[in-house]
Amino acid sequence: MAHSADIFTLKLPSSLFPLGPGLLRARRRPWASLLSSDIGAPAPPRSYNESCSPDPAEQGGPKTCCTLDDVPLISKCGTYPPESCLFSLIGNVGAFMVALICLLLYGQFLEQSRHSWINTTTLITGCTNAAGLVVVGNFQVDHAKSLHYIGAGVAFPAGLLFVCLHCVLSYHGATAPQDLAMAYLRIVLAAIAFVTLILSGVFFIHESSQLQHGAALCEWVFVIDILVFYGTFCYEFGAVSSETLVAALQPAPGRACKSSGNSSTSTHLNCAPESVAMI
Template identity: 60%
Template sequence: MSSLPVSVPIWSPHCLATFSSLKPSFPSCFGQSRHTASPMTAWIVLPVSLSAFSITGIWIVYAMAVMNHHVCPVENWSYNVTCTEEIARPGFPKTCCTIQDIPLISKCGSFPPESCLFSLIGNVGAFMVVMVCLLRYAQVIEHSHRCWINTSALVSGCTNALGLVMVGNFQVDHAKSLHYVGAGVTFPAGLLFVCLQCVLTYRVAVTALDYWMAHVRVALAAGALVSLVLSGIFFIHESFVLQHAAAICEWVFTVDILVFYGTFTYEFGTVTNDTMMVGLQQTHHHSGVMMGGAAGAMTLGMGAKGLKSPGGSSTSTHLNCTPESIAML
């Protein structure tokens, strides 16, 4: 007969002493390793994907619209009041253009099949924008910077995403009012978001590289501001040339904002599980959701600690110390 394995009592002096002191050796009593908040470097893919997917997508939409004779190419500056019906030549752009053929981004995505891709880009891009805004919001809080600027940046970023959904799903030639409402929301909200993020970048900057990134973002924000203002000024004129210039400025603004979102790759390499928890807990706190039990204790621990120690997670460990929970282990 084989001998039964001898089990070590859970109330052994070694385990009890270790449990009471809450030292890192505690989990070794149960054959478990201690959880550490290692950087989730996979998050660096999110900002890059947002920029690459959106910029590539809108240029594909533009190319499809040009080839399908729905808009004129951006290098065309000659427009007519009216045009006679011309025979479409596959693979060649239109030769006679009117003001309806100006290659505004919204105009490029007005008709199928490119309108389908345009809606997809708007919806997917809006989702990724919200994810970037939430992670950045939590990351700034994690560095003990709880301020109205960070909250305003989160609100403006989510508003920008809402406007993107409206722009992408309500085409300008089929639902003009809703489309213009979406454009009137997403452009100013996007500009406000990048401006607030410039301020936050300076606030949390520590190294020379951090300040260099802040300077780059200021340059991008300045370019976005100038291009948006010029686009609005040119758009209200009836001149064909100025309308075409407004379209170019709109393209510059959109690409500029998307490149700005891509720069968050610099910070997202340090996102950890604790960063995610900070964002979720703060979101629940502001929405009035009461978190109890261990989650509430973790919220208090996060709020007291604020700034993580380099390369690790928060040092506060909250455990349920009742005998029943130990017996379950």
């Protein structure tokens, strides 16, 4: 048996190797390296944006993610089934509801003869937001990261632009004190959405766990704030009728004006009809 400082050669009996003599080579490893081998080494620290494993034993101890001290990003909540199935379902249904709400709001403004480029732009941004939600919901971040981030990059800014434009429509179209109060409430919600989305994007690009935690919190606040904003549309939808959807899909030139809000659905006098064509 010949050996050097780091490598030794062990000659084995030829009966073990019918095709020829065999040599077994091995490299010496110091005891320190053996004790610190990968077999007994602790698992590397989990990055903040890494999804929680479905098996707690794979994490090397108790489950430490998805807690108040480690709030996950929304996308990380739909990585593994069955959560991923629910994540896709919520994304698809939510996108359909967003598109339907935008279409009803667009038709309602047409009924009030308040057609403008802002109303059309609001419809476009709302439908763009819905398209982004479909991409986000069906392409999970751990399996199609590029498509998921593209969808999020479309859905979040489009949703923010939608609420800002609708604040303008609500403020300029207010005809009663209740309408003006609702407009002010939406302006506050839009300001919160703007601040949280900007902070979430700024914190997300950093690798610090504290900033990543802040990005996740801001993302959750942004989404909840947008949902509350959509909930305020029940004020206008009290005056929605079957003619509203018809007005959005096939606007008529001789349409009477309706007041916004659920308190009155009567038509106004001295309302000049105008011809409106959808883009």
